[in-house]
Amino acid sequence: MSRFLFVTLPLAGHINPPAAVATVLATHGHEVAWSGSEARLRPWIGPDAPVYPTGMRLFRGQPDTGFTAVKSLWKGFIVPFTRFTLPSVEKAVREYRPDVVVTDQHALAGGLVAERNGLPWATFCTSTIELGDPFRELPKVDAWIRGHVSALSAEAGLPGGPDPRFSPHLVIAFTSAFFLGDRSYPDHYAMVGPALSARPTAQSFPWDRLDPARRHVLVTVGTMADDVAMDFYDRAVQALRPLGDTLQAIVIAPESLPGTPEHIMLLPRVPQVELMPHLDAVVCHAGLNTVSEALNCGVPLVVAPHTRDQPINGAEVVRIGAGVRLHFHRARPDQMRTAVLTVLTDPGYRAAAGRVRDSFTAAGGAPAAAARLERLAAGL
Amino acid sequence: MTAEPVQDGPAREQLLAEMVALLRKATGEDPRWADEITSATRLEADLFLDSLELTALCELARDSYGDEVDLAAFVSGLDLDQIIGLTVGDLVAQVEAARADGLGGAGGSGRAGGSGGAGKKK
Numbered sequence: 001m002s003r004f005l006f007v008t009l010p011l012a013g014h015i016n017p018p019a020a021v022a023t024v025l026a027t028h029g030h031e032v033a034w035s036g037s038e039a040r041l042r043p044w045i046g047p048d049a050p051v052y053p054t055g056m057r058l059f060r061g062q063p064d065t066g067f068t069a070v071k072s073l074w075k076g077f078i079v080p081f082t083r084f085t086l087p088s089v090e091k092a093v094r095e096y097r098p099d100v101v102v103t104d105q106h107a108l109a110g111g112l113v114a115e116r117n118g119l120p121w122a123t124f125c126t127s128t129i130e131l132g133d134p135f136r137e138l139p140k141v142d143a144w145i146r147g148h149v150s151a152l153s154a155e156a157g158l159p160g161g162p163d164p165r166f167s168p169h170l171v172i173a174f175t176s177a178f179f180l181g182d183r184s185y186p187d188h189y190a191m192v193g194p195a196l197s198a199r200p201t202a203q204s205f206p207w208d209r210l211d212p213a214r215r216h217v218l219v220t221v222g223t224m225a226d227d228v229a230m231d232f233y234d235r236a237v238q239a240l241r242p243l244g245d246t247l248q249a250i251v252i253a254p255e256s257l258p259g260t261p262e263h264i265m266l267l268p269r270v271p272q273v274e275l276m277p278h279l280d281a282v283v284c285h286a287g288l289n290t291v292s293e294a295l296n297c298g299v300p301l302v303v304a305p306h307t308r309d310q311p312i313n314g315a316e317v318v319r320i321g322a323g324v325r326l327h328f329h330r331a332r333p334d335q336m337r338t339a340v341l342t343v344l345t346d347p348g349y350r351a352a353a354g355r356v357r358d359s360f361t362a363a364g365g366a367p368a369a370a371a372r373l374e375r376l377a378a379g380l
Numbered sequence: 381m382t383a384e385p386v387q388d389g390p391a392r393e394q395l396l397a398e399m400v401a402l403l404r405k406a407t408g409e410d411p412r413w414a415d416e417i418t419s420a421t422r423l424e425a426d427l428f429l430d431s432l433e434l435t436a437l438c439e440l441a442r443d444s445y446g447d448e449v450d451l452a453a454f455v456s457g458l459d460l461d462q463i464i465g466l467t468v469g470d471l472v473a474q475v476e477a478a479r480a481d482g483l484g485g486a487g488g489s490g491r492a493g494g495s496g497g498a499g500k501k502k
Contacts, residue, residue: 066424066431067463134431137452140459311431329428330409 001029002377005052005098007089007110008036009081012223013289014104014126017174017366019044020195021102021124024370030377035085035092035110044197052092054085065328069307070141074148082108082152089113100377103167105130108149111164112156120376122170127288128316129309130165131173131180170376172369175292178359179316190372193363194292196273203271211248214263215280215344220252220272222287224306230255232304232328236283237264239336247344250275281343283336285328286314295322295356300349302339304328321352395472402444403427403468406437419469441475449478 004025006018015036022032022045033050034041041051064072089109093101094117101121103110114121125131135142146163153161162168170188177183177191185191210216219236221229233253237260240249244263253266260266273293276282282294286303291313294301301323305314317323324339331339343349364371400414407413407429423429429437438452454474455463 137456
């Protein structure tokens with residue numbers, strides 16, 4: 001039996017995959033403790049798992065896009081979050097005495113503290129942003145990010161130490177090599193596919209409103225600033241308004257929109273994993289969790305990437321042929337309607353989504369991630 | 381960032397109009413969208429140009445002006461703040477300069493300005 005400390009970011013998409021892996025480790029008799037925001041973690045990990053709280057740093061849905069978002073992600077979040085959590089992660093390691101530290105790729109304190117204490121550690125890539133190497137043609141942008149990372153390493157007493165974004169022992173990515181275009185990665189990288197856990201807090205859903213005679217489309221942009229999201233949803237509702245004869249849409253909107261017709265259900269949240277098998281298409285921002293959940297059920301996509309790793313995920317979806325791409329800000333309702341009808345009509349999109357699903361199944365998911373962590377803990 | 385000082389006038393106006401046409405092609409937007417574009421329009425904050433569209437724009441510029449206009453090389457020499465602030469006028473100035481000296485591949489690094497070290501500040 002081994003003891004694992006999972007170091008997390010306070011964002012749903014970054015907690016969901018580790019929670020699924022922790023469940024598998026627990027069934028194998030291992031212990032998992034958590035470092036992170038207790039308020040964010042509890043709904044996923046249950047009442048009993050030990051939590052070493054880092055406190056909660058305010059992190060609003062970011063309205064920024066493109067390079068402005070790269071700058072605010074590092075200066076506004078990763079750097080201050082690392083400084084803020086370093087003492088509490090150190091305390092967690094000293095009190096819990098884990099055999100292995102497992103840390104989110106952007107919770108840099110996890111890798112820094114593990115190195116400082118001479119512990120083996122693993123990286124969880126809950127996004128594709130660092131795997132896609134988006135700045136290989138922009139050396140000054142890459143150097144700017146590396147500058148922040150090495151400054152944090154030096155502050156943690158590890159000048160010139162290993163990059164805390166990438167464990168030298170084990171990097172687990174929650175996507176498949178097939179999805180990322182079969183780029184080559186070092187041997188200590190494990191592409192395990194999505195590790196999905198159903199939301200533990202049961203979400204209600206009006207299942208009886210789903211009409212089996214019509215096709216079903218989910219529209220969601222995940223966690224995003226409300227005004228940015230509502231602007232997108234407003235255009236999506238206009239796009240789907242004339243299609244009530246043939247489809248029903250579920251739109252995850254934080255606010256209501258006046259005059260929404262019967263076939264468009266605006267709901268603040270839904271049980272997305274449970275809903276997915278009932279869907280014929282998903283319109284989304286190309287966040288990794290939503291994309292993976294859809295492809296894992298062979299559901300084709302309309303992607304409108306907004307920020308961070310979303311352009312990478314969206315580009316892969318298009319390259320594979322599992323969906324079509326729209327511009328998040330500029331897509332007009334008529335373009336959105338055409339995109340939805342395209343993926344619903346041409347069976348090639350669903351077939352390509354099915355190929356991604358097969359690659360996910362072969363990658364092994366949470367059990368495969370757990371097996372790699374067990375090997376690391378055993379010193380293999 | 382600011383465009384290099386270049387003579388205003390018909391040549392410049394013409395290049396701006398051509399760049400706007402390339403932007404329309406790269407984005408698939410309509411003429412009304414293009415009407416709002418000036419030299420000072422920022423690619424990211426004002427036009428929401430994403431990385432794929434920027435790549436397409438660089439390729440379109442090369443197709444229409446020839447290999448000496450290498451906007452991709454120019455962009456790759458920029459730092460984060462320079463990319464965030466990049467304007468349509470900056471691209472026009474690049475085209476103008478590359479065509480003036482007609483040297484292949486020289487369009488890039490020299491013009492980025494503010495050499496290195498951004499990552500060390502803080």
